[in-house]
Amino acid sequence: LTIVCIVGGGPAGFYTAQHLVKTRPDVQVDIYERLPVPFGLVRFGVAPDHPEVKNVMNTFTQTAQHARCSFHGNVSVGKDVTVQELQEAYHAVVLSYGAEGNRTLGVPGEDLAGVHSAKDFVGWYNGLPTNRDLRPDLRCETAVILGQGNVALDVARILLSPVDILKNTDITQPALDTLAESSVRRVLIVGRRGPLQLACTIKELREMVNLPGTRPEMEASDFECIAKMLKVLPRPRKRLTELLLKVAVETPEETELERRNSAKRAWGFRFFRSPVEILPSDDLTRAAGIRLAVNRLEGEGEDVWAVTTGEVEDVECGLVISSIGYKSLPIDPAVPFDPRKHIIPNTMGRVQKCAGLYCSGWVKRGPTGVIATTMNDSFDTARTLLHDMDEGTLDISTVKPGSAGVTTILEKRGVKPVLFSDWEKIDSEESKRGEGRGKPREKLLDVGEMLKVAWT
Template identity: 40%
Template sequence: MRHIAIIGSGPAGYYTAEAAQKRFGPEVQVDIIDRLPVPFGLIRFGVAPDHQSIKAVSDRYEKVALSDNVRFVGNVAVGSDVGVDELQQHYDAVVLATGAPNDRKLEIPGGDLPGVLGSAAFVGWYNGHPDFADLKPTLEGRHVVIIGNGNVALDVARILAKTRSEFVGSDIVSHALDALDSAATEEITILGRRGPHQIAMTPKELGELGHLARATVRVDKDDLPDPGEDVLLEPGIRKSVTHLREFAAIPEAFRADKSISINFDFFAAPVAVEGDGQVERIRIERTRLDDQLRSMATGETYELDCSLIISCIGYQTPPIDGVPYEHGRGRFANVEGRILPGLYCVGWARRGPSGTIGTNRPDGANIVELIAEDWAAGLGTADKLGRVGLDGLLQSRGINAVQFSDWKKIEEAEIARARDGAPREKFVRIDDMIAAQK
């Protein structure tokens, strides 16, 4: 019997477990270890609460989790409760599938002022992540600035702009829903260093902004390239740019009854955040594109008054003691997924924050093939203790792991406490999660 430990229960972790089942059959046991008592990682805490169809992929992961040779081990923090080196003593392969849950820092003067939030923190807040349950976003001001031109920036803008009734059917947590419902937001500006042709926004998500009950979208026609240049774009980006052109053409008369304006500000690079102990404004420099489509400073600056800035500029994988790490790329140091003998990484922990949820499926399959190659080459002994060894370690340290059956009790309790029209009301405290399974 071979034993694999996967650290992280998000898409990359479960796709890797699924691939291991298919590749090795009943001759392998897989433990999926997570520091939280609840599984599914990015699906639970990263996917927007109003995108329930995307969250449904967790049904596939549940089938994997309920099989005989895969086990969920929640409420166990690798690095503090148990070390990677200790796991390697008990498992033939250890796979880091921790994702990239940490915000990339906004490294400009004033970027650490109160009122500047990273998207991981803000998204985690409205998605009920325990790490951000006590976050207090500054929602008393009229103007919010979002930095970034990807889908996360779109999610943040859409969540800020929606009415309470538009959240029916979503699993946004109640404390966030109440705070957003009483927010004073009138204007949302989305900053992008480059132009419309360089956005990383998909058509579906961008198009959603055009159907919000109280919000209108503004795009400056002068920022848009000549329409003839759109034919050179990849089809998805071309559709997104078409949405931007449609937004630019919205008549002012149509905007009159909208209380929130979502403004796209292209060719705009933030250079400083200013304020007396709190965000009061952001200073921005106009950019232009060089021949390689890189943003170049022009020296022209302007300011926008605001009280909340949400930076959607990327994520990083948190380092783990003893594991080689690439600080410049925010991921584990690896060669196609191999870190050290018997130690691997997958998903965003391997490649950085790129690709979609589905990208992790072939990634997981590739890592399992590497494991198979290494085992065939004689790496490992096939006589390690696996989960028996882990259970002994946890018991000796008084750590009570959460099993998948325990998670199902937590899930049942969340469904039972849901407000009208919501699929669940998530627990946002680990103690409450633990109590719900008893």
């Protein structure tokens, strides 16, 4: 039997495990996860009003319940056990630990109250234990989101959704209560470049366009010359741009006009703008606005970049959320890490210069792509590993202790893993708490409480 260890219980970890155990009867897989709960960003990233996306948890559950797969939560690799110790216990180790950091703006005022990363804000409404105490102050009219990708649109939608739409989702109760009291009426979604470089997908844009109680608020001048570019655009970009033009510049039909006129909340893209500084309130304690540089584009096609014109514009706002990207962090000094690309340097999932070490998911290729992209990428890594096994470049000649060896190490360090059956207790407690509120679950927000439920 070849025994493989996977670090990280998100989509990359589960899809890598799935491919290994399903295609080969001679492979056994153990997944180690930092948190007591599985599924990574499916639980802590995907928006609460996208329950259909979370159905992949059923597939992951089947994998975890497979006879040759096991889950060990509450184990932080790099801290509780080193990668070298895992390599000694297993024939191969796959690093699938995602992207737990975020890119910072690097502008003055970034540390003021009222400025958050999208990663923290999303973690807060999705119940990530480390973000439980974020308590964003939503007593302001205007929020500015920096970045125009799908995560930015998730945040905009959550800020502007009527709470009636959210109240039956798995959003945390504290987040729902805060949103119910929110004064935010206007969300501006800022991007460095123009409408043709908009980074979201059409599904997310359509959801914004159709969000009840909101109307779009765009600058018509941003769209000059865009219509005549349509015919040369590749198909997905063309469809996205057509929808954008329809919303931004076309005169709406009567029912849509009525809908917009009665809307109490507004959202809009601000193109050709980069953050220069977060402006403080008079008492210097919190954000009161943002200074944006006005840009123009240079270059052509998809390869255009923004250069500042020297002009700036100040926007009053009490909440700034930067959604300019997640980034992977090194977890163990023994593992090579590319500090520029923020990924583990690899060739088709083989960690460079480290026999027996592999990687998959966001830590392999960077923090972009949907779950389906992560799935394909993880299957590729699993294929690479199986290929090495068959070619003899992965050493499987010795018997390895696997989880028994790791458990001994963890016991000595006072770390007790949460098994999948323990997680199922947390899962059923969360479902039970959700039932009374008409929610699919009410997430436990505290690691201590999760462990208590898991082990009773």
